[in-house]
Amino acid sequence: MADDIRIDEASGATGASDRLRITAGDRLLAEYVFRPTHPTFESPRPYLSPVHTLGGELVSLYRPHDHVWHKGIAWSLPVVGDENFWGGPTFVRGEGYVQLANNGRQQHVAFGPASRPEDGDGGSVAIVETLDWITQSGEHLFAEQRTLTASIVADDTWVLGFGTRMRNVSGRAIPIGSPTTRGRENAGYGGLFWRGPRSFTGGLVLARGRTGGDELRGQRAPWLGFTGRHDGSGAHSTIVMVDDPANVQHPPQWFARTEEFACLCPAPFFSEEHVVAPDGELRERVAVVIADGASDPDRAAVLAQLGRLGLAALVAAPGADDTAAAVTGAAVPGAPMGAAPTRAPGTAPREDHRP
Secondary structure, eight states: OOSOEEEEEEEOTTSSEEEEEEEETTEEEEEEESSOOOOGGGOOOOEEEEEBOTTOOBOOOBSOTTOTTOBSEEEEEEEETTEEESOSOEEETTTEEEOBSOBOEEEEEEEOOOBOOTTOOSSEEEEEEEEEEEOTTSOEEEEEEEEEEEEEEETTEEEEEEEEEEEEOSSSOEEEEOTTTTTOTTOOOOEEEEEOOGGGTTOEEEETTEEESGGGTTOBOSEEEEEEEOTTTOOEEEEEEEEOTTSTTSSOEEEEEOSSSOEEEEETTSSEEEEEOTTOEEEEEEEEEEEESOOOHHHHHHHHHHHHHHHHHHHHSTTSOOSOOOBOSOEEETOOOSSOOOBOTTOOOBSOOOO
16 A cells, blocks of 8 residues: 555547546556547547556456447436437337437536545545536536545555536436336446446356345445456456445445446436436435455455445545535436437337347
8 A cells, every 4th residue: 555546637549638547656547538539329428447456457348349338437327308428329118229319428627636635645536527418419408526536445455436416507407317217127227337347247246245146236235346357367356336325315226237247336316217406416426446356245345344435535535515415306206207309310219228
């Protein structure tokens, strides 16, 4: 834990500043790409990839061929009113997945300076970003303040903190949901989404007191983890995601997969829509614990406790709002989102599609 952790702005292949590098000494822990150049179809938004353990193992997957809109770790919402900020086609009740002209973007506006908590010893750093949520047709829906923190909490473990405060600037109420609130059973994805390496397929989902697989999807829990093995080195790594107790629907339902690919997502809108009132705010905080080595449920529980340090770092981050997470508006259990948006020209319904 001797290396200071840093966040520095950097440039990508084009030479323009488009990413942050999170480092510990000479080790790259993650890159946060805040100016993506992806096509509209993928709902361009900032993302974290690559993401590494302190030991150097890669624990993220970027633009997999099966779902090119999956990008490491990203705040992704598939049902925002009638807009899609997840990427790819939209689930339409009675039709299945349809490609619509509704793929919005999360547009970077500015960063505040990287900072440390006042009592920091070099093991934690934070940065605050402002973003605009813009629909494909050009409407401004949300103004967001996003906080990222990174903390080294053990010799083999670091924690990524993610906090968001989204203010509705559209002038009308906006319901946020999932494909499940639109009618697709047990497909309530949406939130802070992690896509794991190919080699993690078939790995173990970790819960309190048990391990499992896809059958844990839709279950409520304050945290959930995933442990898998890497190609090449043969080593194991573990991810544990921890939901803040003040978040919407805490403890959340989880979107988790292992049989077809590895992913985790605490999904606050899994089976209930939430309506953000005009000028109202949605606030969420999640910690992502990134650890070297295999884990069982007992170790995962210890890592989840370390994740709470990441949640505390989000509250302590200079410039971040330390008010308890909340959503302004009403919850509408299982209600539809209203009329489906217009289908993009030349496209047809698809019977099924994996998120």
